[in-house]
Amino acid sequence: MRHFLKPAAPGCLVLALLAFGVGVPGDLAAQDGDGPDGPRWRNAAEITFLVDGGNSEASSLGLRNTLRRTGSRTQLRVEATALRTDATRITRRAVGTPEDFRVEVDRDTERSAERYALRTRFDRTLGARTFAFSGVGWERNTFAGFNHRTVASTGAGTRWGDGDDWELKLGAGLTYTVRRDVTQDPDRERDFAGLQVTMDYNHQLGQETEVEFRWVVDGNAEEFSEVRGDLVQALSTSLTSRLALKTTLQVLLDNDPPSESVPLFSPGEAESDETVRTPLRRMSYGLSVALVITM
Numbered sequence: 001m002r003h004f005l006k007p008a009a010p011g012c013l014v015l016a017l018l019a020f021g022v023g024v025p026g027d028l029a030a031q032d033g034d035g036p037d038g039p040r041w042r043n044a045a046e047i048t049f050l051v052d053g054g055n056s057e058a059s060s061l062g063l064r065n066t067l068r069r070t071g072s073r074t075q076l077r078v079e080a081t082a083l084r085t086d087a088t089r090i091t092r093r094a095v096g097t098p099e100d101f102r103v104e105v106d107r108d109t110e111r112s113a114e115r116y117a118l119r120t121r122f123d124r125t126l127g128a129r130t131f132a133f134s135g136v137g138w139e140r141n142t143f144a145g146f147n148h149r150t151v152a153s154t155g156a157g158t159r160w161g162d163g164d165d166w167e168l169k170l171g172a173g174l175t176y177t178v179r180r181d182v183t184q185d186p187d188r189e190r191d192f193a194g195l196q197v198t199m200d201y202n203h204q205l206g207q208e209t210e211v212e213f214r215w216v217v218d219g220n221a222e223e224f225s226e227v228r229g230d231l232v233q234a235l236s237t238s239l240t241s242r243l244a245l246k247t248t249l250q251v252l253l254d255n256d257p258p259s260e261s262v263p264l265f266s267p268g269e270a271e272s273d274e275t276v277r278t279p280l281r282r283m284s285y286g287l288s289v290a291l292v293i294t295m
Contacts, residue, residue: 039071046246046290057088057107062288073125078118083286085113115141123169132156133171133198142182145258145280149179151218153196166203172196175218181258183277188258195219208238220256229253236292244292251285 048062062083069076088109094101121135134154140147155173175194201213212234220226234248259277 039069039074042068042070043295045293045295046248046288047293048288048290056090057109058086060085060113062290064290075123077121079120081115081117083113083115084111086110087112113143115139115143126156129158129160130156131159131169131171133173144252144254144284145182145260147180147182149177151175151177151196155196155198157198164204167201169198169200171198171200173198177218177220183259183261185259185277188256189220189222192220192222194221210236212236223256226256227253228255242294244294246290246292248288248290249285250287251283253283255282257282 044066046062046064046066048060050058050060052058060083062081064079064081067076067078086109088107091106091108093104093106095104096102117137117139119135119137121133123131123133125131132154133156135152137151137153139149153173153175155171157169157171159167159169161167173196175196176191177194178191180190181188196219197217199213199215201211203211205211212232214230214232216230218228229252231251231253232248233250234246236244236246238244257280259279261275262278264274264276
């Protein structure tokens with residue numbers, strides 16, 4: 001079913017969502033009533049690094065930073081993520097005669113993974129169990145098929161919890177997505193309005209262990225079959241008052257993934273000059289173990 005919801009002015013909608021997500025939080029924070037101690041700030045930086053050398057070479061670097069500002073009625077969260085993995089293939093060959101030769105080494109380095117993301121979300125308490133939220137997220141992942149994707153969102157939700165040990169927040173809202181794929185598909189919408197459902201769950205298990213679940217589902221209001229999901233599960237164990245070890249599993253689902261252009265081969269013949277588009281996989285995942293520095 002197409003054209004279920006066709007925004008009359010996409011640019012105006014994007015500007016309105018961005019204004020709500022960026023400008024309104026500042027105004028609301030000024031009315032937050034944080035008290036004499038002011039709002040609470042908390043920053044957590046995660047670092048993962050892997051190097052493999054010798055007969056093969058590979059390196060992987062992952063950085064994630066989460067900044068939170070918590071007031072009596074507002075909460076701001078800013079997340080930045082960077083991931084890069086390089087692998088080097090070492091090829092050796094001998095030049096000369098069997099009795100007298102030299103070994104030449106060729107190194108071919110290729111990037112096998114690269115992803116960058118920046119997300120902000122602002123929550124404003126409306127009642128004892130209700131809240132409104134707005135946010136803007138940007139992401140770049142060429143290996144997943146898109147050069148960049150920006151999603152602006154706004155909505156409302158409800159929360160449960162005791163405020164100290166655990167908290168569950170469910171939300172629903174409207175989104176507007178602007179994306180640019182690596183391989184452009186003329187039948188694929190570049191900008192569209194959509195719907196979003198979110199779940200955030202945090203549970204403090206004692207003084208040293210924390211469990212976190214975060215689930216975001218985005219759907220295209222013009223094409224119901226186009227649904228994306230982002231599921232994050234994390235377990236943190238405190239080492240000291242400032243250091244923790246965090247294991248994170250992130251699962252990304254895309255029911256209508258971007259396509260990539262691949263060369264076309266004819267049976268029994270060499271590669272032709274033609275290319276065809278084929279969809280990428282619907283699911284990808286990442287598992288990381290990081291050292292977390294909290295300030």
